[in-house]
Amino acid sequence: MYYNGRLTSLSHGGGCGCKIAPGVLSSILKASPLRALPAALLAGNENNEDAAVYQINPNQAIVATTDFFMPIVDDPYEFGRIAATNAISDIYAMGAQPLFALALLGMPINVLPLDVIQKITAGGESVCADAGIVIAGGHSIDSVEPIYGLVVIGLVDPKHLKRNNGARVGDSIILSKPLGVGILSAALKKERLSDAGYREMIALTTQLNKPGLALSRLDGVHAMTDVTGFGLAGHLLELARGAGLRAALNWSAVPIVDEAMTLAQGDIYTGASTRNWAAYGNEVTLSNQPGIWQQHLLTDPQTSGGLLISCAPELEAEVLAILRADGFSRAAVIGRFEPGSGMAVS
Structure with a gap:
């Protein structure tokens, strides 16, 4: 193996597209022994929450998450920024304030020049600075493929904690970022992404989900998560399953890069998209027989994707105003929760 200047050439996958397929992950977790969980553990493995939450007193709970992956772009500094943003955003998705981070670094030391590795870590540090936190330590190994990410620790008042199982009948579904990052990354690897598309990809994947903190203070926001490796459909189904409801998605309202x-219509997509559909496609009802390209967008793995919010209908305008004031200009209402199960796309 040698370094040709393209980080993506050193890995078999990139970004959140590296995630183990939902069906395989479910089988792995089923094999884990069940143990009595402490009452203080407010969120754990159940329903694929974005982070673990442990209450330490009536007004404070620790929020902990970790995320790491292989390069989604070739620029080492931008790779570091994207990986750090992706990890920190899980804290915001729980309605928590990040406190500090630990770095996770696996690099092919005999392949990558040290200055390239330094640029990766510098990119991660720059995003942590934007979030107002420091990288307080971490762990590194010599690995075959380049891997970078963070463990992030945060703090939340339990009464403001937003889980992914609280959606209610009639709730509006709001998405803060447009879909398509996985497809853009696939096009980049095939050298078919335009300069403008690359810039948009970087802008989306390095935009922290900071509004999650303000949204958590709203009683009418009932559930929240972020869209990552399982795609919009996968994470929306998590909200639906958690609440025992059906997600009714309005396809024409979904913001898309x-x-x-255009690339999806030209048959550019990721392998993770196909694996995602194989895992949960049986729970999705598609009306009007949409094209396969629409299916690829529904299941497209989003690296550092947007917030997915379930809120009372009367809060739509306030939630959208909070998002847009923080630079999420394409935030949109994309559906409703209704009685039933699964997901219906019309």
């Missing part, structure tokens, strides 16, 4: 839509 323009170039990603």
Whole structure:
């Protein structure tokens, strides 16, 4: 193996597309022994929460998450920024304030120049600075493929904690970022992504989900998560399953990166998209027989994707205003929760 200047050439996958397929992950977790959980553990493995939450007193709970992956872009500094943003955003998705981070670094030391590795870690540090936290330590190994990410610790008042199982009948579904990052990354690897598409991809994947903190203070926000490796459909199904409801998705309202839509129509997509559909496609009802490209967008793995919010209908305008004030200009209402199960796309 040698380094040709392209980080993505050193890995078999990239970004959140590296995630183990949902069906395989479910089988792995089923094999884990069940143990009595302490009452202080407010969120754990159940329903694929974004982070673990442990209450330490009536007004404070520790929030802990970790995320790491292989390069989604070739620029080492941007890779570091994307990986750090992705990890920190899980804390915001729980309605928590990040406190500090630990770095996770696995690099092919005899392949990558040290200055390249330094640029990766510098990119991660820059995002932590934007979030107002420091990288207080970490762990590193010599690995075959380059891997970078963070463990992030946060703090939340339990009464403001937003889980992914609290959606209610009639709730509006709001998405803060447009879909398509996975498809853009696939096009980048095939050298078919435009310069403008690359810039948009970087802008989306390095935008922290900070509004999650303000949204957590709203009683009418009933559930929240972020869209990552399992795609919009996968994470929306998590909200639906957690609440015992059906997610009714309005396809025409879903914000999508323009170039990603064109690429999807040109049969550019990720392998993770196909694996995602195989895992949960039986829970999705598609009306009007949409094209396969639409299916690829529904299941497209989003690295550092947007917030997915379930809120009372009367809060739509306030939630959208909070998101747009923080730079999420394409945030949109994309559906409703209704009685039933699964997901219906119309």
